[in-house]
Amino acid sequence: MVRVFNHWLSPRKAAFFVAEETVLVLALLAGAALGPVAAPHPVDARPDVAPAVLRATLAAMAFAGSLYFGDLYDLHVAARDRAEGRRLLRALGAAVAALAAAYIVLPHLVPMGWLPRGSLTLAAAGGALAVIAVRAAMPAVLGAPIRILLLGAGDRARRLARAIEEEGDQLFEVVGFLATGAGEGGASPLLFIGPLGPVVARTRAQIVVVAVEDRRAGLPVDELLACRTRGVQVTNDVSFAEATLKRLPLELVRPSALIFDEGFRVSRTRRAVKRALDLAAATALLVLAGPAMAATALAIWVCDGRPIFYSQERTGALGRGYRIWKFRTMRRDAEKMGAAWAADRDPRVLPIGRFLRRSRLDELPQLWNVLRGEMSLVGPRPERPIFLAELKRHYPLFAMRELVKPGLTGWAQLRYGYGASVAEMGRKLEYDLYYIKNCSLFLDLVCLFHTAKTVLSGRGAR
Template identity: 45%
Template sequence: MPASTFRDLSLGSKSLVLLELLVFMAGILLAISVNGWLSFVEQMTLPSNVMFIYALVFALISQLSCLALGLYNSKLRESFRGLFRRILLSIAVAFSIVTIINPFYGQFALAIEILGVASFLSLLLIVVIRYTAYSLDLFGLNKRNVLILGAGERASIIEKRMRRDVDRQAFKVHAFVKMGGDSEDGISRETKIDLEGSLVNYALDNDIDEIVVASDERRDNLPVDELFACKIRGVEVTEILDFIERETGQIAVNLIYPSWVIYSNGFASNNYLRNALDWLFNALIAFVLLLITWPVMLVTALMIKLDDGWSAPIFYRQERVGVDGQPFHIVKFRSMRVDAEKNGAKWATKDDDRTTRIGHFLRKYRVDELPQIYNVMCGEMGFVGPRPERPEFVQSLVKTIPYYNERHNVKPGLAGWAQLKYPYGSTEEDALEKLKYDLYYIKHRSFFLDLLILIRTCEIVVFGKGR
């Protein structure tokens, strides 16, 4: 690695470079030692100085490969899966280069099997180090230094919604820049600055990684040329909606404007292969789940009868709004009294006094949801999607909450992103909060997101975290 390149790295990156230099050297030395113990390939004993030179060359080539793929870039913003791909490719490239130069060592050349073991051991060790560093932000490579352009109402959502350390694990706010037209009822507790000079110079002088555009008044008010100059100098420029979406896993419905929806990635549901296999996949899983849970459902039916009397109904059918706004009847085990809605439709609350004794248990472990397997088999629901609401509530919510109808663009589900991220809701304000997560799911829905939601839902069921 050239000295000038090393000098340009941050302190955290330099520490990581030196640590991984030792790890790569240890990788080749461990591989030679393992071969000495197991003798899986014939190899002459190398003098200590030759082993050291080989280890150093192996390490430097590996690190040059890592450097070329951006693994020591302090501004690299990748998920751990992305980091793993880069590490894997870096070590594969390094292995190829080391294999090519290996014959030049003459009689001291290592067997290719030893080089392979060294590369594998290095991969394991580097992945462990990177995962630890990524999770704990040990070297500061994972935390962006963010400058918020705006200090009014739109910017205040960061102060209000992301005020805890746990909400800012991936970034730190450098300051909020006051902009013309910003509401006075904006940022109240955090650092605000009046930026009189160049935005570009300020960003570069203060090592700003990202600028979030969050001004209340955008028309003829944004320093477009300055933002463009920041962008081409490697400072990321992000719109406040995209920033909130990325950091919180929700879409700020109250900040949405139509052009953002039109031009943003996602919200596409015309994945024909997915749509064609959707019902088949859900019906198959529903059938398997039915085979596993029918004894539980049989015992549940018996417990409801014993609790409420033999004449009391076991199931509860209720009209809900499905995909494209079409109504259907959801089937659940009855967890409330028979006369629970004698005075009309009401929101269910956390500690609802209409819930029966057995109903508390059924809700806590989500057993009351099992009969909806029938709805899945009928194609009215999927396993994952926004929870279906009652028509009476939908009519009111569509009038008061913007974009509420968009949640009906996909099938409702037994489990959902909103159910994982937000506690039990019983008001219009709760419905708004849950919509933010539902829209995020609709925008990003994929097989892997569905799988994550199902796994997290299993955790809720097993540990009784339901409400």
């Protein structure tokens, strides 16, 4: 894993994306080169390279966008789909439809023979074949999973192994557990006992992850250093989980260790730039979304009368309280029995409210909170004080969310979705801690980019 502007990225996933885009662009350029064959030009006509390159670039964006919205850059999803190919076929169909729309519309907008006859068929065929070829060769492009040896065989190591299997994008393979104490691990074909060096050689491990229950009992320091000198990477379980899972698992994190961690630092310059971006983006969005907000207000009034807006007390940065404003999506008597988390198919939600929640239109009034400086575009979800007290009792680290401003969108909202119980809020906290520890403008842009996909797809709303 490579850290880019405080955010952990997989170079193997990046290499696969670059390889796919390269093959795709080359296939589309080849289709553009065959365009004159499908629609011959005069012999003395000089080929114009710029339109062909532009066509190939935008067609590649159509294919890449369709694959992205189909979740096919999630390697778990892509691997499951490889047998049947339903997602891939839907994504390719969407890309071809986008190219067809471009074929119809763009010649009326752009001069110089934007899409000559035959270009659409050739581009669609070339692009689809390129994507199918690269997806078929995905295992070869990504290479074999990185082999992981866990130093430790207790609950801590087992939980990490399960998380790697479920969330590691099939880029990692746990090849063994090395017991460090009596009675660790139970019966398992992956359990090893003995010196570290021979076990590393036997399993051909590339990374040793220290996941012992109690480091005070002692670590094989000399053997770990010897592994490093032989090119084997050595890391601890928290750092490895952070880099591969993009969260800080609460069962692994020692709160005292966070004090000495290199994260959790935000410069004045970054705060000033983030605030400037918040102001500019919130102002632009309020202007652009004005007609949609007016239509939303009218729809709520027709459906259930007044009030149009719903206000709630929330807790912001440094524990300061403030009121957020949203378009009302629930019945007026929704909380007559007291506050409660929203649930799937919540009967309190108005018919128009379900659409507003799926489209996130109900969140638009919170842009006013962003302008006032009470919120940011990106940050942890603001919580109600009545829930916050309970959550802090269960998870003391929940107070760390108050180190940054809450946001309209955020890493936890995108990676986990809505939390409707104390246990689910604990999992969301793990992603919030990752964001707070690694917050940067780059990570904010990543969140905003993924938010566009979430909004357009209507996922995660309740």
